[in-house]
Amino acid sequence: MTPQHEALNPSTRTYAVFKWLSVAGAAVFGLGLMIAPQRALSSLLLVSVGLLGMGLGAALFIAFQYVCGAHWAVAIRRVPEAMCGIIPWAAIGILFTLIVGKSLYPWTANHPTGMKGIILNYPLVLIRAVVFLSVWLVLIRAIVRKSRLQDTTGDASLSVSNTRLSAMFLVAFGLTFWMASFDWVMSLEPEWYSTMYGVYHFAGLFLGALAAMTILAVWLQKTGPLRDVLTAEHLHDMGKMLFGFSTFWMYIWFSEYMLIWYADFPEETGHFIRRHTAGWGPLFIANMVVTWLLPFFILLPKRVKRDPSMLVKVSAMILFGRWLDLYLLIYPASVGHESVTFGVIELGMAVAAPGLFMLVFIRSFRASAPVPLADPLLEASLNHHQ
């Protein structure tokens, strides 16, 4: 059974909204760079890391499915595939921040000694960024390209070679991502370190990507391309993933917090003290409430996990939590922890990021059939049962 698929044709008004959000974001960033460069660059880092997380999380989702030989999400795989399109844009943002926003990183002026000095070495950090981003991009593009190629050739062996590429990507990601999160975000506070940091960033990015995927899949079902494809069974699984990874995020958050709280070393506790004093406290608590506490209790019943409108609401809340989480990681370190800084620059860029993301997503999604037509597992996925 292959249902008839409508192409994704968002109304010109929807499209215009995304376009204007992106343009407004770029304008806010340009003005911000002149008035308050520290804030503009911190915001750029925030949205770049956030958007990169959407793309990488989507790629991880695809890779997990291939490696496990899972069939349930094959019918909605074009959603994460199109999400990967944002990675080059996010990569530009990150490289821009590292080069133009060099002053965000205290270690570039005050060079550390010893092992830390070897790792936090400016040319080396730039080289690492280019290498990491290129490796991810090359592998992810190859996976997406082969998946789309299968639509026309119908060659089942493309699934096998994508499984191999997925395994390679997972290993490459595991070896590089923690270091990237150290280089780009943790080193904003070079005196502080945590070995849990990379895992924490992974937990956040995967949860955020799942939430975005859920919203996009429901939107595509409502607007046409995934009508008769996305069922309550798929949503139920997405709901379980959201529930699981929301809890995983909290688990990792607490694992980091508790060890630092228990050991009580001044150079370690500073990170948390800066994030729950001087007005940051309510945000510090809100982060846990919207990313875990509320999603946990809301997603407990089976009924909610199968209800598209509830899932979209919970996902939107998690995405807000994702922004708040990155805001709390970056701003107290790079802009200042003495007071909470939030204004037009932060708001403008926070709402522009989804606009840009949607423009790229729509273009990328329209570049192929809305479902992987010739994937050997498509039939099983369309008839997926709990």
Add this chain to the structure above:
Amino acid sequence: MSNANQRFLMGVFEREEDVLAATNEARLRGLEIADVYTPYAIHGLDAAMGLRPSRLPWVCFALGLAGASFKVWFEFWTSASDWAINVGGKPWNSLPAFVPVTFEVMVLFAAVSTVAAFLVGRGLLPGKRPKLASPGVTDNQFALVIEETNAAFDIDEVSEMLREFGVTHIEERVD
């Protein structure tokens, strides 16, 4: 199977898809499905049988909550009230230190009570005599058991329906 001398019609199938389709059809025809016996869990069978959602999640939730609450109180009582011990200058009622144990006890209470509730609810207690609908249901066969509700029950008609779904063996049982 509680009523004495109740008659049942059992169809044994070789394939998962067949028993699933036959069960669905039996429900749609308004037949009384006594039970379906399978060697493993079949996705979608609960919906095909028209089963009510399980009440076990409530046991899991309530006992998990009870376990967590009990453990927080217990840790507070032992380390801050009954025999207060100063650990590294931390406050006695140090909630972060209580969290890992609270979590573990919550999981323990929730998991053990869910399994126990299942065993008690199904009557799977020590001394229970095994009763198999058909010896194959622990191996490679699937048995759909339909209750013969009243005299109007047409064995031929139901058998014909089962045959449509590739039944391999039909048998009438009295319990």
